[in-house]
Amino acid sequence: MSEISILKDFQKRQMLFMELYKKAFPAVARYISRKGGNYEEAKDIFQDALVIYYEKLISKSFSPINNEKAYILGIAKHLWIRKLGSNVINDTIESAESEAVFAEEHLRTDKLIYLLETAGKKCMDILRAFYYEKASITEIAQQFGYSGTRSATVQKYKCIEKIRETVKEKSLAYEDFIE
Structure with a gap:
């Protein structure tokens, strides 16, 4: 079953979001916390990142991703930096993946x-x-x-x-x- 057909079924879409939440939110919360943010800001940034990911996922031009957690964390980092008014992004995908794994282990x-x-x-x-x-x-x-x-x-x-x-x-x- 394709990813798009899964997203059309409410319960399967709900399960996908819960799985993404379990996978990626700990990393996003850890990152926001380390950068001076609080839990509420982490929730807001994560929700925005999840919406962006979902919109990209249902678009026809979107290609599959190997590590959803790192991808969502990358979006969240970009959103957080943009929120703080900085246009400099120093983190790489590799550091995003390693931070995602580290945060998940520690949450x-x-x-x-x-x-x-x-x-x-x-x-x-x-x-x-x-x-x-x-x-x-x-x-x-x-x-x-x-x-x-x-x-x-x-x-x-x-x-x-x-x-x-x-x-x-x-x-x-x-x-x-x-x-």
Whole structure:
């Protein structure tokens, strides 16, 4: 099955995005952190990089890539440098790949996944749909069987609050997810 046909199926596309998130976000977060950014900025840059990658992936002129993680990290580095106002890019693809491997080894994904799992599967699905699939609240209400957008909004808020409470209870910080 071709990459484009996978992207047309919602569930397969969702699985692809989750796989890319697991592969590439740790490297992007590590890079942004090292360059003086915070977790929120890392999430924003990663989302932008993922959108750019997705747009390139579905374009007909795009050729396959050997290392998606390094490619997304490269896009994220470019976006971060552009955000900071610098036009100088000193990093090479080789350093991007090695940094991606290093960051992945040092990010405690087990803690992050545990934290998200404490909110429950339905919450994870709602948050994934909203933040990673960019589904509207109306779409989420329909997809998850809520009576209206207000109910879906309240449920999304409750899910976020569950995660925040877990973070507060355990006194976790961004640094807790990096070894």
